[in-house]
Amino acid sequence: MIKRDTRFTILLLIPVLLVLIAYVLYPSLRTFFESLHTEGGTSFQNYSDFFSQESKTNLEALWNSVYISVLSVIASALIGIPLAFIFNRYDFPGRGFFSTAAIMPIVLPSLVGVMAFMFLYGETGLVPNALKDLFGLKNVPFKIGGVSGILIVHAYTMYVYFYMTVSSAINKIDPSLEEAAYNLGANRFKVFWRVTFPLLTPAIVAASLLVFMISMASFSAPFLLAGGYRVLSLQIYFSKLNGDMEVAATQSVILSIVSIAFLLFMRWYQNRKDYRMASKGIGAHRSEVKNPILKWVMVLVGVIAVIILLLPHFTILLLSLVPDGTWTYQTYPSVFNIENYRLLLQDPNIFKPLKNSLLLAFIATFGNLIFGVLTSYLLVKRKFIGKNLVDILVMIPWALPATVIGMNLIFAFNEPSIFSFGNILVGTFWILPLAYFIRHIPLVVRSTNAVLEQLDDSIEEASRSLGAKWFYTFRRVILPIIMPGVLSGTLLAFVEAVGEFPTSVLLYTISNRPISIEIMNQLRMFNMGQAAAYGMIQIVLIAIVLFVSNKFFGVKAEQSLS
Amino acid sequence: MKNKKKMSILTVLTLSASLLLAACGGGETEKKTSGTPKTPTKPKEKLEEKVVIYSPHGKDILSKFEQQFEAKYNIDVEWLDMGSQEVLDRIRSEKNNPQADIWWGAPSVNFDQAKDEGLLEPYKPSYASSLADGFHDPEWNWTGTSQTPEVIMYNSKEVKKEDAPKDWDELLDPKWKNKVIIRYPLASGTMRTIFSAIIYRDFKDGNDPQKGFDWLKKLDANTKEYSANPEMMYNKVAKGEGTISVWDMPDVVMLKETKNYPFDFVIPESGTPVLTEGIAKVKGAPHPKAAEAFYEFVNTPEAAQLLAKDFYRIPTRDDVKDLPDWITNTKIKPMDIDWKVFQKESDNWMKYWDENIKNGKKEIKQ
Numbered sequence: 017m018i019k020r021d022t023r024f025t026i027l028l029l030i031p032v033l034l035v036l037i038a039y040v041l042y043p044s045l046r047t048f049f050e051s052l053h054t055e056g057g058t059s060f061q062n063y064s065d066f067f068s069q070e071s072k073t074n075l076e077a078l079w080n081s082v083y084i085s086v087l088s089v090i091a092s093a094l095i096g097i098p099l100a101f102i103f104n105r106y107d108f109p110g111r112g113f114f115s116t117a118a119i120m121p122i123v124l125p126s127l128v129g130v131m132a133f134m135f136l137y138g139e140t141g142l143v144p145n146a147l148k149d150l151f152g153l154k155n156v157p158f159k160i161g162g163v164s165g166i167l168i169v170h171a172y173t174m175y176v177y178f179y180m181t182v183s184s185a186i187n188k189i190d191p192s193l194e195e196a197a198y199n200l201g202a203n204r205f206k207v208f209w210r211v212t213f214p215l216l217t218p219a220i221v222a223a224s225l226l227v228f229m230i231s232m233a234s235f236s237a238p239f240l241l242a243g244g245y246r247v248l249s250l251q252i253y254f255s256k257l258n259g260d261m262e263v264a265a266t267q268s269v270i271l272s273i274v275s276i277a278f279l280l281f282m283r284w285y286q287n288r289k290d291y292r293m294a295s296k297g298i299g300a301h302r303s304e305v306k307n308p309i310l311k312w313v314m315v316l317v318g319v320i321a322v323i324i325l326l327l328p329h330f331t332i333l334l335l336s337l338v339p340d341g342t343w344t345y346q347t348y349p350s351v352f353n354i355e356n357y358r359l360l361l362q363d364p365n366i367f368k369p370l371k372n373s374l375l376l377a378f379i380a381t382f383g384n385l386i387f388g389v390l391t392s393y394l395l396v397k398r399k400f401i402g403k404n405l406v407d408i409l410v411m412i413p414w415a416l417p418a419t420v421i422g423m424n425l426i427f428a429f430n431e432p433s434i435f436s437f438g439n440i441l442v443g444t445f446w447i448l449p450l451a452y453f454i455r456h457i458p459l460v461v462r463s464t465n466a467v468l469e470q471l472d473d474s475i476e477e478a479s480r481s482l483g484a485k486w487f488y489t490f491r492r493v494i495l496p497i498i499m500p501g502v503l504s505g506t507l508l509a510f511v512e513a514v515g516e517f518p519t520s521v522l523l524y525t526i527s528n529r530p531i532s533i534e535i536m537n538q539l540r541m542f543n544m545g546q547a548a549a550y551g552m553i554q555i556v557l558i559a560i561v562l563f564v565s566n567k568f569f570g571v572k573a574e575q576s577l578s
Numbered sequence: 579m580k581n582k583k584k585m586s587i588l589t590v591l592t593l594s595a596s597l598l599l600a601a602c603g604g605g606e607t608e609k610k611t612s613g614t615p616k617t618p619t620k621p622k623e624k625l626e627e628k629v630v631i632y633s634p635h636g637k638d639i640l641s642k643f644e645q646q647f648e649a650k651y652n653i654d655v656e657w658l659d660m661g662s663q664e665v666l667d668r669i670r671s672e673k674n675n676p677q678a679d680i681w682w683g684a685p686s687v688n689f690d691q692a693k694d695e696g697l698l699e700p701y702k703p704s705y706a707s708s709l710a711d712g713f714h715d716p717e718w719n720w721t722g723t724s725q726t727p728e729v730i731m732y733n734s735k736e737v738k739k740e741d742a743p744k745d746w747d748e749l750l751d752p753k754w755k756n757k758v759i760i761r762y763p764l765a766s767g768t769m770r771t772i773f774s775a776i777i778y779r780d781f782k783d784g785n786d787p788q789k790g791f792d793w794l795k796k797l798d799a800n801t802k803e804y805s806a807n808p809e810m811m812y813n814k815v816a817k818g819e820g821t822i823s824v825w826d827m828p829d830v831v832m833l834k835e836t837k838n839y840p841f842d843f844v845i846p847e848s849g850t851p852v853l854t855e856g857i858a859k860v861k862g863a864p865h866p867k868a869a870e871a872f873y874e875f876v877n878t879p880e881a882a883q884l885l886a887k888d889f890y891r892i893p894t895r896d897d898v899k900d901l902p903d904w905i906t907n908t909k910i911k912p913m914d915i916d917w918k919v920f921q922k923e924s925d926n927w928m929k930y931w932d933e934n935i936k937n938g939k940k941e942i943k944q
């Protein structure tokens with residue numbers, strides 16, 4: 017019996033390991049070997065070039081990446097932590113609405129978000145020019161671009177991670193602890209500094225590490241806003257453009273090392289014993305703001321904040337109504353209609369990228385669904401040697417910047433290999449679904465882990481002991497219970513795949529060109545309206561998925577993003 | 579509770595069914611497109627059902643010729659519009675699995691590079707005799723379609739004609755500080771050519787690029803911003819964020835004439851690089867017959883005339899009649915350039931420029 021069970025575990029393990037080795041490990045190793053490739057044979061020459069290069073371009077890019085990431089962490093923390101406090105500790109009119117609006121940046125796919133910021137706050141953007149005309153200024157009062165642009169976009173999209181982790185930590189704090197401190201005579205400041213803040217440290221550190229990693233990997237923001245500013249993720253793309261594949265490989269490996277180091281550090285930190293309290297029945301404890309002036313000031317600030325938060329969404333909506341050719345060098349658009357949406361539905365050339373994106377995302381997510389459930393079941397419910405290794409392999413695509421995953425696939429599959437059944441995948445339709453699949457392995461596995469961990473083993477045992485076969489049990493008992501969690505993760509993977517940009521830009525072909533590439537093409541042709549219409553579709557898709565997950569599956573899907 | 583569960587199972591089923599359907603559908607369409615390349619190119623006259631073009635020519639030109647070609651041959655034209663350096667990178671990446679049939683438009687240096695890397699398929703067009711020697715590759719890996727002089731462009735609303743810089747060196751005048759907008763040159767064949775030509779001016783005498791680098795360093799000091807693509811550069815110059823740029827003459831004339839951009843141009847007095855833009859067949863093209871038909875189609879005298887009149891391209895063929903005035907009236911002094919040297923050195927020069935001359939910090943302050 018035991019033996020049969022082990023055999024079964026192995027049977028399930030084989031396809032999982034095969035997929036992980038073929039599409040995660042092997043491509044990474046190929047990139048590494050490519051980086052060792054030099055004219056004179058195999059050596060670390062490319063690495064010593066990276067660090068000793070006379071012009072220090074690469075070092076500068078590495079340093080800039082780290083610099084931007086640190087600043088992004090600080091900026092996101094400064095926005096996210098106070099917001100979490102205000103919304104979870106105080107009660108005032110409209111609080112519920114504001115706290116929902118605070119997670120709205122998450123429905124903006126990165127490329128679309130950057131585009132919105134460019135048109136809002138860039139030098140030719142709507143806000144600076146409106147201010148200029150309003151006050152009769154000679155020059156625009158401010159604009160974003162270069163470092164400041166990247167930073168603002170990062171802060172806007174990433175403070176949500178701080179907001180969410182700190183919010184949930186605040187709600188876990190037992191209010192009696194703070195009350196005890198007050199009773200002992202501590203003032204507000206001391207209570208915050210000595211009691212509340214230390215309890216929040218784990219959440220803050222976790223969010224910081226997360227934001228740091230995401231900023232290191234960030235591609236869309238520097239791609240559109242950097243001007244001449246170098247960051248490593250972009251430098252990889254430029255090296256490839258220049259035909260220096262070995263340099264691109266070296267840069268990829270170095271960026272990966274930094275990212276993986278952070279992942280390991282994060283896991284180590286999360287697994288440390290932390291001093292959370294186990295007291296039961298913690299009530300959400302919000303003090304109502306009594307002072308009427310203060311109350312309405314808070315409401316006012318909330319309203320202004322919501323406007324700023326939702327301005328990018330509205331900009332995209334507004335731009336999507338501007339038809340082609342009516343807004344070129346004029347300061348403001350003047351013609352609005354639904355021409356772009358009509359074209360989207362009627363012009364097959366314009367509809368095709370949307371169809372491609374949906375198709376690619378369907379294929380990739382279908383793979384993710386099957387692979388994710390299988391892998392998660394193995395990791396959570398089965399015992400086998402080397403579980404840690406599988407766990408790490410699953411997490412690698414999450415740690416690797418998307419640009420690196422794209423490069424890995426290029427190095428691995430631009431020649432026939434057994435893992436692609438003797439085919440060349442680069443330049444074919446299938447390379448993109450594969451890339452999306454790899455990118456979203458961790459997302460689906462993690463969201464499935466979360467529900468599986470809550471599933472009592474005895475349910476499975478009961479079914480088995482009543483005579484059901486494993487597959488029957490899995491299909492009729494386990495799957496229905498975990499489905500809401502699985503589906504919300506899968507749907508999220510789906511919408512992420514629809515908007516995926518960094519791997520798409522490296523791997524797309526003319527036959528499978530997805531939305532994000534078409535957005536870039538339309539921007540290039542200065543047809544912002546059409547680009548924005550594509551963006552709007554992505555926003556709506558994501559919003560629907562988040563809504564459905566919350567409403568019907570009762571799962572906070574946005575939390576799987578972190 | 580039970581009901582809810584049923585619901586979710588139902589959703590799963592429908593979802594996976596649609597996923598499956600979608601996946602199957604994808605497989606089929608894919609087979610259709612990738613199936614064609616495998617049929618060997620027999621000398622039958624039947625053309626393939628589609629042709630794939632990579633080109634930096636932009637939507638206007640490409641859709642015009644797409645329509646005309648589709649009307650005449652009933653072959654589906656698919657095109658991808660991107661910078662010429664990006665085209666080169668893409669064809670290089672797809673070397674083992676070519677997707678494109680025709681590469682239409684890029685400076686000849688890019689084609690020479692592609693030729694050396696074995697990415698092109700020689701094709702001698704039917705009109706070969708009307709091309710002068712400089713306008714095609716000796717082995718016919720590529721042929722010239724149009725000549726493109728590089729010019730200094732300026733915003734004619736902000737800068738008066740007499741104040742505009744008359745020659746390259748005048749761009750370095752401190753009065754243009756923060757007025758110059760440059761298209762980020764690494765991805766742009768046009769900008770690579772201009773920058774390389776500047777270096778080459780002094781390089782050809784002493785084999786030393788340093789003087790040219792110094793020149794570019796001074797230009798960098800006047801440069802306000804490097805734009806990620808040409809459209810952004812046009813937009814910024816048009817809106818007056820900057821007033822000066824360097825670009826190619828046909829594009830400037832086209833923007834001025836057809837889109838009412840406030841642009842004008844100056845042909846540098848000391849001479850300017852005149853690029854030959856070309857066309858080439860990609861090696862291993864999946865639709866070789868249709869590719870050749872398209873190659874011929876966009877180079878007929880009628881096509882050349884249309885390109886000259888509507889899209890401001892100066893033809894390479896010497897048998898095109900009735901050219902517009904701006905071609906016959908403009909005096910261009912071509913810079914004397916050895917394109918072989920150019921091709922050999924320009925990658926290193928651009929790399930040096932990117933690593934040592936381009937000032938990334940300048941943007942930070944603004």
